[in-house]
Amino acid sequence: MLFNLKFKKAFTLAEILITLAIIGVISVMVIPIFTNSYNSKVLGTQLKKVCTQITLAARNIIADEHAQDVIEKDEIFEQDEEPDENEDGTTTEDGTTEEGDDQSTEQNTVQGGFYLSSAGAKTSSSSSGAEYFLNKYFTHLKVNCGPDGSGSCVASQYTSPNNTNLGTIPSGFYCIRTTNSATICMKYEDSVTKVIVDVNGTNGPNTAGFDTFVMYITNDGDLKDLDDNTEHCNKSGSTIIQNAAGCFAKIVNNGWVMPKN
Secondary structure, rough: OOOOOOOOOOOHHHHHHHHHHHHHHHHHHHHHHHHHHHHHHHHHHHHHHHHHHHHHHHHHHHHOOEOOOOOEEEEEEEEEEOOOOOOOEEEEOOOEEEOOOOOOOEEEEEEEEEHHOOOOOOOOOOHHHHHHHHHHOOOOOEEOOOOOOOOOOOOOEEOOOOOEEOOOOOOEEEEEEEOOEEEEEEEEOEEEEEEEEEOOOOOOOEOOOOOEEEEEEOOOEEEOOOOOOOOHHOOOOOOOOHHHHOOOHHHHHOOOOOOOO
């Protein structure tokens, strides 16, 4: 009896190995792109959440202190006027005119609100006001954990995207770690309340303009970049404040997603 045996053609071991190698090369090239894109969106969302918390807290302290804005509040006080003279050139014994008490109520604008109690501008230390604000108006896991405290909620080294060493958070900033693991640092300096936000705390990459941003609080409690020129983001500077200037505005303008350079 004769059998007609037909063999099906299959891949050789060499072909399989070559195919797997090609898939591996493509994966190495593509996966980091998707990962970076995903991380950028996640970190952007976290940054937006932290910034919302800061602006809400700033407006809350304005309301609590009955302030006009973060700089001024109205103080109502009574002021005695000069005693009026009678026709004979003498004054009444109680310093009033015959028509009655001449005390008047006036309104005076004084420094207060966030400027006084939170920015630390009028306190003995530029960080003490920030300490009051951050401790009172945020839920936190750690307090006083910045460079002048325990240092446990800031990275020992921040870098630029090209891996330039930018050091750690500058001295004088008071820092807390929030319940969503973000680090918020504040300091009143150069007539503004500077804020540094590391959206994931000590977790990497601790890179200026990617997970770490600088900004300041405006008089009405909003947040603005220290440098509105987004072209300056990551372009120069040897510190985290200098190098990250312009990056906050850049990510906000791009819908809270860090654009590709």
